[in-house]
Amino acid sequence: MMRNQFSILFLFFLSVLSAQKNDTAKGLKNNTVQKVFKYTNPITRDSILSMRDYMINKVGDKWYATGTSNPVWTGPNPGVKLLVSDDMIHWKFHSYLIDASKLPEDCPYNGRFWAPEIHFIQNKYWLTVNSGKVTKEDPKGMSKHSIWLFSADKITGPYKLVNGPLTNQYNNDATLFEDDNGDTYLYCSGNGLFQAKIDLKSGKLTTPIHKFLDKKEPGYPEWMVGGIEGPFVIKKEEVYFMFFSTWTRGYEVGLLKSKSPMGPWELVSCEPIFGTRKKGYRPELAVSGGYDNLQFTDTHDPYQETGHNALFEGPDGNLWTSCHYFMDEKRPYPYSQTFQPWEKFPQMGIEPVHYADGKFYINSPTWTEQTVPLKK
Template sequence: MKKVKTLLFIGLLGISMTSLAQQPGVEKIAGGKTHEFRYTNPITRDTALSMRDHCIIKVENKWYCTGTSNPVWTGPNPGVRLLVSDDLIHWKQHSWLIDASKLPEDCPYNGRFWAPEIHYIQGKYWLTVNSGKVTKEDPKGMSTHSVWLFSSDEVTGPYVLVNGPLTPQYNNDATLFEDEDGQVYFYCSGNGLFQAKIDLTTGKLTTPAEKFLDKKQPGWPEWMIGGIEGPFVIKRDGTYFMFFSTWTRGYEVGLLKSKNPLGPWELVSDEPIFGTRKKGYRPELAIEGGYDHLKFQDTEDPYCETGHNALFIGPDGNIWSSCHYMGYEKRPYPYCSELQDWGKTPQMGYEPVYYENGRFYIKGPTWTEQVVEY
């Protein structure tokens, strides 16, 4: 059992964190009382709740989570689901925000519904959904896969389509960020990372979606070349930070920073700040990218994937990071005689985030009981 003392984020939930901090019911925990939050990753261990790319939002005294439902790779999935929890430990199915079985035949976003996110901005909930049109000729909907924007007055919906597709080409993993002046920014992936300004009222980009970082960017680290995805932006002390993921060596999270929401962006660390890497897990992805998959050391954790993160307000009122954790069959969990069925599917996991020396850090990934005191 490991104890972790989180740092109090003075001012972190202020105006510079509008998108994250203005969620209803979010406020700092104050007073002289001592609290403990105990958790063990992965949090969910139920194949029925299996998702990838978890994105959590706190509303009043509950947490809601959406993500990529199964099946992920083999064709259409059931839609966009919503989980709910009262304590960040016990999760259950709440509803389907988009139920694919109820969409009309001519619906242009009936595909795989990858990496949805919910953001509370300017008094409304905004749902970004990444999907395309599944046809006989394109059974996975990839030729039309792009971003769709929905809105609702309640986190649980119903959500109404505002606009889509937001870009004319393949894009995925959309996220939103509102700056102090009320300007909202749109970021996404698609064989690299893209950025633009967006008007939420119309759901239209007001600047072209600019590709600002390629997975094979000259002079950038080799651990990016397998692929980069999942941007998530936050602002602290006048600096914009962008978390993103790469799957070259397993699933890892990198961190960029900039003095401007549209860059130029630079790496905070030459190495990923979080994640797992295993030489024996999908080495072909590194080889195809020209990366020597044998020249790095495996991380000690029992996972093959811990990536595509998003940030949320945790039990202590501070910022935490969520993503999917998936067990590595060649390295079973230390408290399991065999890897359980849930270990073979992506499950929810999270860790505290802390800020020190002008940058963010993420604890873990952990797999034994953690105790957070606040």
């Protein structure tokens, strides 16, 4: 009896092994085993790596990120940081592209270094930096805050100043775009959105800087009236798309389109295509700006800010968006009300970008583990 039971078990074991072997062979033959990329926002969870306005570039098999270093609002910050990652998940400090502690006393751009961006155009890396001159009379450098252009042969630098300031007025959040014919354009913010053509080699604007969209533009929706900033331009199917951010109800991303890189621009959607909104966001600004009585519903997420985005090549080879994700201290149930130290600072957030029917789409900001298939 024992021998028969043993024989049955042995035969059963052999059948299981055979089935597993056949399944493995079928999987290899049909290439059904597919790698995936898993991520959970915020990607960074570190007060030292914390930045606002993240912009990511993929170079070779690495990703590099820059952004606005802390402190943001209270005066000079340490400069322009560069982070690096091998997998888009684990990030580390690489270097300072501009180290404020090493700038001479008479440096005209020793302010707060807001929203730096790096663009690879004409076989060079171009760094736009927004800053001004800090003085005793102007400790935040706002009266001279404008755009400075640097270039380098490698994304890691060293970067040399090409020209600046590029405009003779307050401008911020500069970005660059190269068209198919090699023409290059500068877009920026400053109580609205501005545009101009630029010659990168000289760093000089070849057309006057022109304000083409005001935050209180007649006929435009009320979610823009607090402020619009952070433009980023991409071309798709002969249409120019401009992503921009607004901080009226939270930090949301709107989308414009045009048949020309210099406009006219029009909204793709009457509502933001991405972001978070909370009624308690920056209440003092809402009151002073007169838009504290706007009617809207809070998004059900743990964030108070998810904006100032830029696009980059993600781990699946497709377009992704990057921006800063800032936790909401009054986040709704079921999120923990106990803050971790890193949650008091903006952190990196990423999401896939989709294009269909002549529009770009970004799913709502996520906070749980996400899985994205990688290309075979």
